[in-house]
Amino acid sequence: MTPGGGEQGVGEWAQYDHGDAPDEGTDDVWSAVADGWAELWGAVAAPVWGPLLTATGVGPGTRVLDVGCGTGELLERAARDGAEATGVDLAPAMVRHARERVPAATVRVGAAERLPFRAGVFDVILAVNALQLVEDAGAALAELVRVLAPGGRVGLAGWAEGARNDLDVVERAVAAAYEEDPPVDGPLRAPGGFETALRAAGLDVVGSGVTDVAWCPADADGLVRGVLLGEDPATQAELAPAVIAAAAPFRAAGGGYRLAGAFRWAVARAV
Ligand SMILES: C[S@@+](CC[C@H](N)C(=O)[O-])C[C@H]1O[C@@H](n2cnc3c(N)ncnc32)[C@H](O)[C@@H]1O
Numbered sequence: 001m002t003p004g005g006g007e008q009g010v011g012e013w014a015q016y017d018h019g020d021a022p023d024e025g026t027d028d029v030w031s032a033v034a035d036g037w038a039e040l041w042g043a044v045a046a047p048v049w050g051p052l053l054t055a056t057g058v059g060p061g062t063r064v065l066d067v068g069c070g071t072g073e074l075l076e077r078a079a080r081d082g083a084e085a086t087g088v089d090l091a092p093a094m095v096r097h098a099r100e101r102v103p104a105a106t107v108r109v110g111a112a113e114r115l116p117f118r119a120g121v122f123d124v125i126l127a128v129n130a131l132q133l134v135e136d137a138g139a140a141l142a143e144l145v146r147v148l149a150p151g152g153r154v155g156l157a158g159w160a161e162g163a164r165n166d167l168d169v170v171e172r173a174v175a176a177a178y179e180e181d182p183p184v185d186g187p188l189r190a191p192g193g194f195e196t197a198l199r200a201a202g203l204d205v206v207g208s209g210v211t212d213v214a215w216c217p218a219d220a221d222g223l224v225r226g227v228l229l230g231e232d233p234a235t236q237a238e239l240a241p242a243v244i245a246a247a248a249p250f251r252a253a254g255g256g257y258r259l260a261g262a263f264r265w266a267v268a269r270a271v
Helices: 027-030 033-039 046-056 072-079 092-101 135-149 166-177 193-200 220-227 233-246
Strands: 065-069 084-089 106-107 122-128 150-159 205-213 258-268
Touching: 027 033, 027 092, 033 092, 033 220, 046 072, 046 150, 046 193, 046 205, 046 258, 065 072, 065 135, 072 084, 072 092, 072 122, 084 092, 092 106, 122 135, 135 150, 135 193, 150 193, 150 205, 166 205, 166 220, 166 233, 193 205, 193 258, 220 233
Parallel strands: 065 084, 065 122, 084 106, 122 150
Antiparallel strands: 150 258, 205 258
8 A cells, every 4th residue: 555545655644745745545555664664764863953942942741742652763852852752654554663763752642634632831932843744734733732832833834845865866766667747846945934824823933944955765675765765575575676777876885775865854933
């Protein structure tokens, strides 16, 4: 099964905004890949955590909510910084991973568009590589604002435009192998995309930036499984040659790969 019944795997969904994002069943799609996400993708955004946590002022005692927390790596970092960490994710298997990784955190199953929390209870709300997957980002941001405490801050981050990411080269090759059109950047990936969304939610943007990231699968097997996350083994085997060929320019010493890229981020405060 692939997201939305389409032909692209969750690996591509890691990066792209899809207008046809499914509502029902999204949790199952992400639950099915939770183990692979933890193994191959969970820390790819790590370089942006520092700028986000600094710009949102996370420290000891800060009540932090991570929306679309996945397997909990950012929650772990926030908890280590002394925050009172809470996560929410649509996919029960992602939530199980996050709970195991961060026993001190509260992690709940829930949708960004209908957060299972009372109004005004979080000082900081983060969403990393998640908002582009939500069908109605405006509705989700309204929910974030609802549960944000007076004077609180929202920090968003996600993949920058495809042209800044080596992964884009590989994903274009996969689309070509499927005889599909190349992936198209969604609005949140463009310069100013997060800032526009935050302002539309009535927030005051106080900081933004672009941070270099790198995805470094240890070998060709990890590369193929990561790019084609969510695809069945037969499809992975069929497309492996195209993925490996496209990633050839990004081979690193020792048999692994290094695909450079960038995340955009923006932080805003409640007015
Ligand atoms: C690309 S992963 C990113 C996970 C994590 N934030 C990270 O940086 O590793 C997207 C996550 O968002 C979750 N998700 C997708 N749609 C969601 C929604 N509407 N509400 C809450 N979580 C959602 C998925 O289950 C998945 O765990």
